[in-house]
Amino acid sequence: MPVDQHSDPFEDRFAAALRDTGAGFDADRAALTAAGRTRGRRLRLRRRAAVAGCAAGIALVGVGGALVLPGDDASGPRRTSTAAASTASPAPAPAAFSGDDLLRTLKGLLPGGEFSQESARGTGDRMGPAARLVYDDGKGAAAVAVSLGRIEPGSEAARETTRCPDETFVPHDGCTSSRLPDGSLLMLFQGYEYPDRRVDTKWWNAELVTPEGRHVSVSEWNAPAQKGAEISREEPPLSPERLKEVATAPVWHEIVDAIPERAASAQTPGAASRAPGQDVGRTLAGLLPEGVKVVARGGQESEFAYVVVDDGKGASLVQINVQHGMSDVADELYGSGETLPDGTRVATRQGPGDDRVPGVLMWTVDTLRPGADGFRVVVSAFNNGAAHAAPTRDEPALGMEQLRRIALSPEWDAMR
Template sequence: MPADQHHDPFETRLAAALRDTGDGFHADVAALTAGGEVRGRRAQLLRRTAVLGGAAGIALAGLGGALLVPGGDSSDPRRSTAAAGPAASASAAPAASFSGDDLLRSLKELLPAPGEFGQESARGTGSGLPPYARLVYDDGGGAAAVGIGLRRVEPGSREVRELTRCPDRTLVDYDDCTSSRLPDGSLLMLFQGYEYPDRREDTKWWNAELVTAEGQHVSLSEWNAPAQKGAEVSRAEPPLSMEELKEVVTAGVWRRVVDAVPDRPGPSATGTPQAPPRTAPGESVGATLAELLPDGLTVVGRGGQESEYAYLVVDDGKGRSLVQINVQPDMSDVADQLYGDAETLPDGTLVTTRKGPGEKGAAGVVMWTADTMRPDGFRVVVTAFNTGAQHQDATRDAPALTVGQLREIALSPRWQALG
């Protein structure tokens, strides 16, 4: 897997993950073709929210689904009301709109004083794109990038659960993570990890994800460097403690900002809403993968997501080996990017296999992949590593499954019965 995925595979690397910021989608072909690292519609590498980087400086692609971009007219004549400070009551009436300056002012007021600020950038609620604010903050201990992004999500959805669920340690190396429900019904995840989980650089990434019972999503991130990537570490840790992150992310002003984002236009009166593609339950994907394993392998660990993705850790007596699978419907729109030199079977199924390196910071790790797509766009990708955790050093010379065995599993007709 690419080395800078912060959480589960096919999420946020989740390689530098594809950014869907509402300013445009740019496919990273190398990332798309590497070892089944694509999941979901439009072949996004979905990642938990990261607030600095990308075309607009903020990536807001949620796990397990496409970015929710609110509609709206950037020429909206409604008056921009100044954002309230940290002492403002959460029950106050929402502002008609918030400018980028309003968001920056609120963020500064919520950060511990004294502090110096620089490299400021923000977007308000009137542009039709998700609002955000980012800046470099120095409390005297070193410059640190801090950013916040805001949007709406569907309350109680799979996306909400994945946004606020701590990552699987088999897949991601991190220091600490807690997920809890607050007294008002909001879900809060506090995460302490690394910009590069393989530790090839010392940049730490601490993150707070808040989703309220009404679907207001607030994502706050900080680093121990003045930029998310490409800057030298300036301090031992990011400036805000977990308690301070919680205080900032739960401030009532952010909920009012989300409430001020214009609703997305609904389907036209004559249009027919398009039903989302049916997805395979993650539990069924994992169970089917286990049943299709060749003889001689013992399953010693397993996990995955609610749909499409699962993994097994297997051992043939020579050491642990991580095996991952992603089952994706309706992926025809990226077939040209993924299968340019692929084998075409008599029934039209595209097949490609690859052998390549795994994590850059994990010594000796290799990744073997079988990637298939049926004529209807149904994609199955199976990947195996020569380690039991993709961010850890190799524990054996080669994966426990051959490329031929991975190919056979990916081509099994049993997958289409799940999708």
């Protein structure tokens, strides 16, 4: 679903939002639909959290892993190394780069202008290298940020990171996703800091994932801060083509290669089990009651799907999330709900669907099957046809009993 946009990419997923907010069902619509963006966030939205408080600049990559920075003299390039060079070692450790290195790199890739409010992290930081600054080309101050990391090439995460968000959840002015000649995937996104447009701060974003799994994320805004600052210019300073040039600059590859390898975190229960998104959407559509027509559909690669239905009284969004490994939060999610004779736990909610859009309703049935797999099916219906849109009808097209039948259907057992 949509990635708080910045997220945290948004970050930036529906399943995570449900884990965090499902207990009291008091999360607003935006939190529960945060996975539709992707990256997102996505998409993206999680990504911007990773670069908050950072920035950078540079021009050339020297021979042997050296980063040539503006102002270096002919005696040699500047770089920071985590280990002394050794002529006896045929494979020296890659150079490490400081936050100042990243700032110089970013500045060197931007057109001429003034810079302020700089901050950055180097490759040795556990949060990963990132940089952020305020850039003014004479047409108004604008925040610009970059973050770097690794993503398993060919993985679901790589595809979602570079996939354009669904406009049902993340309204935007433009987005392209393409494969470059070198095999890299690139997404160029032109949208808004707030998907509901409560503030018209524009957020433009480039997401690059190379065949080797290097991940470069570059963001820019038409304000000196991504949130809480007055809009200072009509659009962010870099055109999509210039944004692409910054994101695809080869210099970032060397910096990513210098990020230390760290032990992978323990896999969470059920993380290996993900219901394919197409199967989730197909099953949901097959369980809809008679009299409703599907006018739109979509979802993610796994776990999440939605349909927009119309029974002749207006569009109504119906979304579903299918998760595994949720037994550890059962008491939080279903403590005030009911337990059926077969051990299935059920919680329901009827209330506002979006705190910032008056009149939007969200009706939800949340279920957890018995068993060690912690199999959860959550289905919600709204009285509007898209996230953050105005109501299109008085109530959702599906009532609570219809949602309950969908969530408890044995059809979902095939995904356990």
